[in-house]
Amino acid sequence: xxxxxxxxxxxxxxxxxxxxxxxxxxxxxxxxxxxxxxxxxxxxxxxxxxxxxxxxxxxxxxxxxxxxxxxxxxxxxxxxxxxxxxxxxxxxxxxxxxxxxxxxxxxxxxxxxxxxxxxxxxxxxxxxxxxxxxxxxxxxxxxxxxxxxxxxxxxxxxxxxxxxxxxxxxxxxxxxxxxxxxxxxxxxxxxxxxxxxxxxxxxxxxxxxxxxxxxxx
Numbered sequence: 001x002x003x004x005x006x007x008x009x010x011x012x013x014x015x016x017x018x019x020x021x022x023x024x025x026x027x028x029x030x031x032x033x034x035x036x037x038x039x040x041x042x043x044x045x046x047x048x049x050x051x052x053x054x055x056x057x058x059x060x061x062x063x064x065x066x067x068x069x070x071x072x073x074x075x076x077x078x079x080x081x082x083x084x085x086x087x088x089x090x091x092x093x094x095x096x097x098x099x100x101x102x103x104x105x106x107x108x109x110x111x112x113x114x115x116x117x118x119x120x121x122x123x124x125x126x127x128x129x130x131x132x133x134x135x136x137x138x139x140x141x142x143x144x145x146x147x148x149x150x151x152x153x154x155x156x157x158x159x160x161x162x163x164x165x166x167x168x169x170x171x172x173x174x175x176x177x178x179x180x181x182x183x184x185x186x187x188x189x190x191x192x193x194x195x196x197x198x199x200x201x202x203x204x205x206x207x208x209x210x211x212x213x214x215x216x217x
Contacts, residue, residue: 008137012068015141019107019149020060020075021049026106027079031099034086042080052077073145074152078159093168100164104150111146111205114139118209122216140209147205151198155190158183 025047028039039045052060056077064075081099089095118139125132156166158180167176179186190197 007134009068011134011138012071012073012141012145013064015138015145016064016067016073016075017049017052017060018142019073019110019145020064020077021047021052022106022110023103023149023153024052024077024079026102027081027099030102031079031081031083031086031095033088034095034098035088036082036086036095036099038080038082038085044079073141073148093171096164097168100161100168103161104153107146107150107153111143111150114143114146115208115212118143119212119216122213143205143209144202147201148198151201155187157186157190160187 024044028044031039032045043051049060059076066072067074083089083095083099084092086095086099089098118136121132121135121139125136153160154162154165156162156179158164163179163183166173166179170176
């Protein structure tokens with residue numbers, strides 16, 4: 001039986017949960033700023049992951065835990081919103097767009113922050129390896145987790161955010177009815193073969209981290 005790296009599993013789990021929590025908070029925050037009281041009424045204007053654990057024990061707790069064991073940095077949850085109540089957006093389509101895109105956008109921002117933290121951890125590595133090593137490992141996991149969540153959620157397949165973004169931008173697209181009808185099938189097919197789509201982006205992130213590591217020394 002291979003040795004189990006408990007520290008790595010724990011860091012991967014925390015990276016997934018942190019990324020997911022920020023993602024869902026971004027949906028809630030933007031909806032609230034646009035005038036939708038729904039997230040606040042459901043207690044979602046928080047970065048406390050326990051809220052997600054209670055609301056989505058499978059997607060926000062069990063799946064990230066299993067994923068951490070298997071190297072699959074993913075999890076899911078849902079934030080209750082009512083775009084029609086987001087009066088400050090001006091139109092329903094604008095409300096849907098801004099609320100939906102906020103989640104993936106937050107993961108992009110967190111991925112960028114993770115790269116900066118990775119650079120700092122690499123700089124610390126030679127001076128304090130006991131602190132620097134776990135920081136390097138965690139910031140790598142955090143960067144990859146956020147890139148993956150951003151990419152996954154921007155796919156134009158329901159119930160992912162990308163479908164809402166697509167529908168809000170092109171409401172008369174003939175593809176919408178087809179995607180809504182076969183969304184589950186499309187999502188399963190993607191999960192089976194999506195590595196080919198994500199591979200180049202994940203590879204680019206790995207090369208970026210390698211370049212940062214080489215630059216910092």
